[in-house]
Amino acid sequence: MLPPFFTGVALLLGLNQVQTALAFIECSVLDYGAVADNSTDLGPALTAAWQECVIPQVTTTVATDVLLYVPAGNYLLASTVTFDGAENWNLHIAGDIYLPFNPDLTGTMLTFENCENILLNGPGAIFGNGYRYRPDGDLTLYPSRPRLIRFQTCNNCGITQVYLYDAPMFHVTIIVTHPTSNVAHDMAIIASHIGETDGFDMSGNNNYVHDVSVEVSNECVTVKTPTNGFVAERITCKWTAGKLGCNIGSFGSGATGVDVQNVYYSDVTISNSDAGVMIKSYPNCQGTVKNITYTGFTLDAAAYPIYISAFWEGGTDDTGTLEISDVTFDNFVGTGTPTRPGVLLDCNKATPCESIAFTDISLTDTVADTFTNACGTGLSGLEAC
Numbered sequence: 001m002l003p004p005f006f007t008g009v010a011l012l013l014g015l016n017q018v019q020t021a022l023a024f025i026e027c028s029v030l031d032y033g034a035v036a037d038n039s040t041d042l043g044p045a046l047t048a049a050w051q052e053c054v055i056p057q058v059t060t061t062v063a064t065d066v067l068l069y070v071p072a073g074n075y076l077l078a079s080t081v082t083f084d085g086a087e088n089w090n091l092h093i094a095g096d097i098y099l100p101f102n103p104d105l106t107g108t109m110l111t112f113e114n115c116e117n118i119l120l121n122g123p124g125a126i127f128g129n130g131y132r133y134r135p136d137g138d139l140t141l142y143p144s145r146p147r148l149i150r151f152q153t154c155n156n157c158g159i160t161q162v163y164l165y166d167a168p169m170f171h172v173t174i175i176v177t178h179p180t181s182n183v184a185h186d187m188a189i190i191a192s193h194i195g196e197t198d199g200f201d202m203s204g205n206n207n208y209v210h211d212v213s214v215e216v217s218n219e220c221v222t223v224k225t226p227t228n229g230f231v232a233e234r235i236t237c238k239w240t241a242g243k244l245g246c247n248i249g250s251f252g253s254g255a256t257g258v259d260v261q262n263v264y265y266s267d268v269t270i271s272n273s274d275a276g277v278m279i280k281s282y283p284n285c286q287g288t289v290k291n292i293t294y295t296g297f298t299l300d301a302a303a304y305p306i307y308i309s310a311f312w313e314g315g316t317d318d319t320g321t322l323e324i325s326d327v328t329f330d331n332f333v334g335t336g337t338p339t340r341p342g343v344l345l346d347c348n349k350a351t352p353c354e355s356i357a358f359t360d361i362s363l364t365d366t367v368a369d370t371f372t373n374a375c376g377t378g379l380s381g382l383e384a385c
């Protein structure tokens with residue numbers, strides 16, 4: 001058998017051309033215990049191939065020079081895997097990976113932690129079998145059911161061209177607390193329409209999501225705290241009856257130190273969802289949400305097309321200091337629903353929403369806009385600040 005670093009491109013070109021070809025090193029999980037029989041656990045093979053083959057052979061900063069490779073075939077991922085301290089390599093999934101139904105399975109199936117310059121790409125898929133963890137839509141039976149993919153404290157990482165189906169819980173979480181720039185692009189997430197199946201949950205600085213399609217019954221591409229600089233472009237969120245939308249938050253009851261700034265969403269299509277865009281908090285939150293732009297939205301029957309809510313899960317203790325300011329909604333077209341306002345600003349009396357600007361809002365099939373404790377420009381009935 002050829003050593004792993006002679007496979008891949010080298011095999012195709014012939015060994016005599018290895019010196020000149022753009023050879024990459026390929027660490028196949030099949031050489032480390034994986035079996036494409038959809039019943040042998042892929043988890044230990046991923047860990048072994050990473051430790052024994054990938055780590056020793058990473059010599060450049062080109063992620064695609066060293067592949068942790070899952071070839072075509074069907075695999076069962078029955079245990080969670082954490083790549084901690086990963087740098088400069090590529091998890092290349094060509095196969096189809098299935099999650100079992102296991103009530104004891106919890107955590108995140110694939111976690112990249114403290115990582116730098118990692119690429120996760122397809123053309124393969126991960127099938128979460130989430131519907132089996134939510135029988136008849138019951139979200140309470142397995143509250144610790146697994147999530148799919150998490151990048152925790154990572155810089156310059158990417159995820160692309162991998163299909164994610166029906167995670168038991170959230171699909172992709174990118175969470176960081178320091179300067180970073182991770183990107184998710186050109187991929188699709190599809191889940192059963194049951195709930196608690198967020199598409200992309202993003203925090204950190206300068207993350208970028210573009211050209212993705214998300215069909216889940218919860219958040220589509222959502223910004224969490226802390227975030228300073230975030231761009232989402234060419235996003236499709238579709239066909240659900242859940243709380244889906246391109247949201248900021250939610251910030252839970254009593255959240256302090258909320259810090260979300262310089263966020264830009266552009267070219268987004270949302271159909272049949274509860275929310276178009278929503279900034280969700282409780283009346284006792286503290287912190288800053290500032291300089292947010294939403295532009296180029298097409299909505300189809302969004303229950304709440306534009307909604308800022310300081311009371312999104314109730315609460316009346318109106319003492320918060322969460323400052324929501326400089327939020328621009330530009331170029332929104334499409335339909336809401338005939339019983340709810342197109343624009344609903346329900347802000348905190350103690351700390352009103354300031355400088356909320358509207359341009360080119362053309363939403364039909366809605367009732368009159370409602371503004372409470374908010375000021376800004378561009379819509380009739382909205383007080384100037």
Ligand SMILES: *[C@@H]1O[C@H](CO)[C@@H](O)[C@H](O)[C@H]1NC(C)=O
Binds near residue numbers: 038074076099100129
């Ligand atoms: C692989 O196993 C999973 C979980 O047991 C199952 O849901 C899936 O249908 C299987 N895939 C194939 C292609 O047989």
Ligand SMILES: *[C@@H]1O[C@H](CO)[C@@H](O)[C@H](O)[C@H]1NC(C)=O
Binds near residue numbers: 229230262263291293
């Ligand atoms: C507002 O955020 C955008 C990114 O969306 C950024 O380009 C711009 O510089 C920010 N403006 C201020 C005043 O910080």
